[in-house]
Amino acid sequence: MLETRTVLNPLREGMRVARAPEPTSIIIFGATGDLTRRKLVPALYNLACDNYMPPVYDIVGFARKPRSDADIRDEYKKAVTEFSRQKIQEQVWDSFSQNIFYIQSNLDDLDGYKKLKQELERMDQERGTAGNRLFYLAVPPELMPEIVKFLGASELNHSAGYTRIILEKPFGSDLDSAVELNHLLHQVFDESQIYRIDHYLGKEAVQNIFVFRFANGIIEPIWNRTFINNVQITVAETVGVEERGEYYDHAGALRDIIQNHGLQLLAVTTMEPPTMFTPQDVRNQKAEVLRSIRPQSFQEICDWTVRGQYGAGAIGGIQVPGYRTEPKVNAESTTATYVALKLYIENWRWAGVPFYLRTGKRLPKRYTEIAVEFNLPPLMLFSKEGTDHLEPNSLVFTIQPDEGISLKFESKIPGQENRLRPVNMDFRYNSSFGVAAPEAYERLLLDAMLGDPMLFTRYDEVEAQWAFITPILEAWKQIPPPQFPNYESGTWGPKAADEFLQRDGRKWRRL
Numbered sequence: 308m309l310e311t312r313t314v315l316n317p318l319r320e321g322m323r324v325a326r327a328p329e330p331t332s333i334i335i336f337g338a339t340g341d342l343t344r345r346k347l348v349p350a351l352y353n354l355a356c357d358n359y360m361p362p363v364y365d366i367v368g369f370a371r372k373p374r375s376d377a378d379i380r381d382e383y384k385k386a387v388t389e390f391s392r393q394k395i396q397e398q399v400w401d402s403f404s405q406n407i408f409y410i411q412s413n414l415d416d417l418d419g420y421k422k423l424k425q426e427l428e429r430m431d432q433e434r435g436t437a438g439n440r441l442f443y444l445a446v447p448p449e450l451m452p453e454i455v456k457f458l459g460a461s462e463l464n465h466s467a468g469y470t471r472i473i474l475e476k477p478f479g480s481d482l483d484s485a486v487e488l489n490h491l492l493h494q495v496f497d498e499s500q501i502y503r504i505d506h507y508l509g510k511e512a513v514q515n516i517f518v519f520r521f522a523n524g525i526i527e528p529i530w531n532r533t534f535i536n537n538v539q540i541t542v543a544e545t546v547g548v549e550e551r552g553e554y555y556d557h558a559g560a561l562r563d564i565i566q567n568h569g570l571q572l573l574a575v576t577t578m579e580p581p582t583m584f585t586p587q588d589v590r591n592q593k594a595e596v597l598r599s600i601r602p603q604s605f606q607e608i609c610d611w612t613v614r615g616q617y618g619a620g621a622i623g624g625i626q627v628p629g630y631r632t633e634p635k636v637n638a639e640s641t642t643a644t645y646v647a648l649k650l651y652i653e654n655w656r657w658a659g660v661p662f663y664l665r666t667g668k669r670l671p672k673r674y675t676e677i678a679v680e681f682n683l684p685p686l687m688l689f690s691k692e693g694t695d696h697l698e699p700n701s702l703v704f705t706i707q708p709d710e711g712i713s714l715k716f717e718s719k720i721p722g723q724e725n726r727l728r729p730v731n732m733d734f735r736y737n738s739s740f741g742v743a744a745p746e747a748y749e750r751l752l753l754d755a756m757l758g759d760p761m762l763f764t765r766y767d768e769v770e771a772q773w774a775f776i777t778p779i780l781e782a783w784k785q786i787p788p789p790q791f792p793n794y795e796s797g798t799w800g801p802k803a804a805d806e807f808l809q810r811d812g813r814k815w816r817r818l
């Protein structure tokens with residue numbers, strides 16, 4: 308049954324809620340891990356605070372470490388206190404925590420999975436979860452294949468209700484491993500049951516790109532190579548690798564950010580309009596544009612990619628260590644913590660338009676944006692008035708923080724002369740809607756419970772992403788890495804990244 312609530316705050320007009328999932332069991336593999344504490348449990352708790360959780364649900368942690376139900380509830384309460392968007396409300400917490408359970412098992416123990424199955428069936432009977440199951444694999448990538456096999460072997464891949472599986476990133480480590488994982492998944496689950504997370508798609512400002520492009524008449528006519536000169540996509544972080552040295556030293560920035568978040572931001576910005584706003588049509592168009600990214604030759608990879616690794620430095624006045632001295636990082640690591648690259652999309656809309664992507668850890672600001680720069684007007688009408696340089700128009704989607712959209716255009720400075728200066732027309736979520744956006748994981752968990760895969764990555768998208776990235780990884784193995792570290796923490800990356808854009812007669816945007 309759909310519940311409809313109307314919110315009376317005038318700023319929230321139009322924000323009607325009509326989304327209530329069916330009763331379900333959510334089973335978290337990696338229940339004692341970092342992602343579960345920082346993101347998943349706080350997201351579920353926030354959904355409970357906002358009345359989006361199903362009328363009946365249980366959250367079943369499944370992991371190796373011994374814990375009682377009471378232990379795990381305590382652990383999750385601390386996690387929510389520390390990481391949740393909304394503060395603990397005792398009444399909500401009490402009823403939420405009653406739904407949390409724990410099963411201890413090794414991940415390669417078939418008996419553990421059988422016990423899980425029995426418990427879930429018992430809960431279906433006693434609590435009314437109706438056989439609906441959402442498995443969440445919040446585990447390191449090397450454990451995923453095994454869990455998938457055991458879910459199949461214990462017949463947990465189907466049930467009386469729906470069975471869905473959410474997989475955290477990274478999805479494979481190159482094209483071959485991603486194809487292999489897809490193949491294995493498809494032996495146990497149907498693609499319609501599989502939800503591959505890219506949490507950037509759950510961000511409010513990313514979803515709004517669909518609306519901005521396809522619900523406004525003035526955008527699409529100019530959204531092409533005739534009007535757009537170039538696009539810069541930046542995912543800048545101030546954090547280092549924190550406790551994730553072991554994973555990150557194998558992954559690096561290209562796999563960690565560009566392969567997934569970077570290319571998904573690109574896809575949403577450049578896809579063709581879907582025929583209908585359905586998961587299938589939207590994902591068809593994203594997959595299509597991802598497949599149109601032009602593969603790069605070895606020489607182009609040498610010329611169009613820049614690698615960086617942070618050394619010690621200061622961020623916001625605080626001294627931070629260099630990457631090579633971070634915990635669980637090889638002291639001579641050649642892993643890149645910064646990547647900048649250029650790519651082209653070979654289709655009718657985008658041929659010839661350069662797309663510049665950059666990401667880095669330990670940069671001066673946490674900032675994600677997509678900046679679309681337009682061509683200059685064909686004539687310089689104001690040069691007699693002393694203006695011999697015009698700033699191109701740009702349209703910028705700020706994904707975080709301070710989500711919004713702004714358009715930069717030239718304007719006359721008030722006065723008796725015709726002097727020009729660029730100004731901004733700004734839309735900010737906060738001031739327009741007066742409400743904080745939910746966290747990406749909230750939206751994605753809710754969508755998975757509702758069976759809406761639109762904001763999840765389909766197998767062919769993931770493979771298209773790896774098809775572009777894998778040759779770069781392979782070429783980098785052959786090209787000696789630069790002298791690392793080559794940028795100080797708290798700076799905007801290696802000098803080579805600036806020089807790379809200068810060669811194209813451009814500059815990175817100042818953020």
Ligand code: BG6
Pocket residue numbers: 476544546563564
């Ligand atoms: C994750 C990466 O996918 O995204 C992390 O593994 C990164 O290294 C994080 O820090 C960034 O996410 P957000 O939402 O903080 O921009």
